[in-house]
Amino acid sequence: MRNTSGFKGARIMRLAALTALPMFVAACQSTSPIQAINLNQAQGSSENISSLTAAVNSNPQNPEALNVRGTAFGQAGQYDRAIQDFSAAVQIDPNYYQAYANRALVLRQQGKLPEAAADYGRALQINPNYATAYIGRGNIYRVAGRNREALSDFQRAIDLNTTDPRAYHNRGLLYQVDGQHRQAIEDFSTAISMEATAPEPYSARSISYLALNNVEDARDDINRALQLDGNRAEFWVNQGLVLEAAGERTKANRAFARGAQLDPKYQPARDGIGRTSGGAPQA
Numbered sequence: 001m002r003n004t005s006g007f008k009g010a011r012i013m014r015l016a017a018l019t020a021l022p023m024f025v026a027a028c029q030s031t032s033p034i035q036a037i038n039l040n041q042a043q044g045s046s047e048n049i050s051s052l053t054a055a056v057n058s059n060p061q062n063p064e065a066l067n068v069r070g071t072a073f074g075q076a077g078q079y080d081r082a083i084q085d086f087s088a089a090v091q092i093d094p095n096y097y098q099a100y101a102n103r104a105l106v107l108r109q110q111g112k113l114p115e116a117a118a119d120y121g122r123a124l125q126i127n128p129n130y131a132t133a134y135i136g137r138g139n140i141y142r143v144a145g146r147n148r149e150a151l152s153d154f155q156r157a158i159d160l161n162t163t164d165p166r167a168y169h170n171r172g173l174l175y176q177v178d179g180q181h182r183q184a185i186e187d188f189s190t191a192i193s194m195e196a197t198a199p200e201p202y203s204a205r206s207i208s209y210l211a212l213n214n215v216e217d218a219r220d221d222i223n224r225a226l227q228l229d230g231n232r233a234e235f236w237v238n239q240g241l242v243l244e245a246a247g248e249r250t251k252a253n254r255a256f257a258r259g260a261q262l263d264p265k266y267q268p269a270r271d272g273i274g275r276t277s278g279g280a281p282q283a
Contacts, residue, residue: 048072056085063089067099074106082106097126101133113140131162139170147174165191169201172208181208199228203235210245218242233263240272249276 052069059065070085086103090096104119120137123130138153151174157167172187188205191198206221222239229235240255256272263269 045076049076061092063093063096063099066092067096067102070099070102070106074102074109079106079110095126097123097130097133100126101130101136104133104136108136108140113144116140129160131157131160131164131167134160135162135164135167135170139166142170142174147177150174163194165194165198165201168194169198169204172201173204176204176208176211179211181211184208185212197228199225199232199235202228203232203238206238206242210242215242215246219246231262233259233266233269235259236262237266237268237272240269240276244272244276252276 049069049072052065052072055065056062056069066085066089070082070089073079073082073085083103083106086099086106089099090103093099100119100123104116104123107113107116107119117137117140120133120140123133124137127133134153134157138150138157141147141150141153151171154167154171154174157164158171168187169191172184172191175181175184175187185205185208188201188208191201192205202221202225206218206225209215209218209221219242222235222242225232225235226239236255236259240252240259243249243252243255253273253276256269256276259266259269260273
């Protein structure tokens, strides 16, 4: 059976537009990347790859075996070898749309966005109802600022009744950056209902709550995001924004400082420190 799910570690994304605190932010956009590949030690282990290699060697013309091993290479961070396997799979079976989408995922991880978008397009030419490819390509469009095309792809995935929370999360991000915060909150809430342990939609929803002056719900959401992942500078900065809006400048300063500690180059953290310490934003 073909692996139709792509990389199971595919997760969700970012972006935030903040209008509730106009005195220092007109539009706050988060910067953390989508977790396109979640390194899985079991699937990407050398033992698993060795077992999959034995399967490939026993039947080198089996595209499914190549696709599965390519997935394992991707999980192990061996992206060039993953691409080799996916390329071999589609050479054997040019209609293997899942392998095109998996190769696109690795190309995106390598920062080769035009090539990744082209592979998602090939997958959709073969199977126009493949929601995973719409979500992947839509995210590439969104990062490139092609929001109308991104929205179309996410909407198409949702119309196909996808159970992948990224479609709703990413559509919510587009609503958010357009200032449609109530619609954004609905989409983030749907994403959370589908995968309650993903921290990104909590963080994103906190920003939309904050834009609507709902500080308490924003506080609850960003605290939940930090419970799930306390090592993201963006989440600490969002907590700082919530605390700043609540007038808790000392706590906000500590949150911004933690964000700057995690990512010294993250400018929103530096700016937050400057505002809440009484000085001008740091350059």
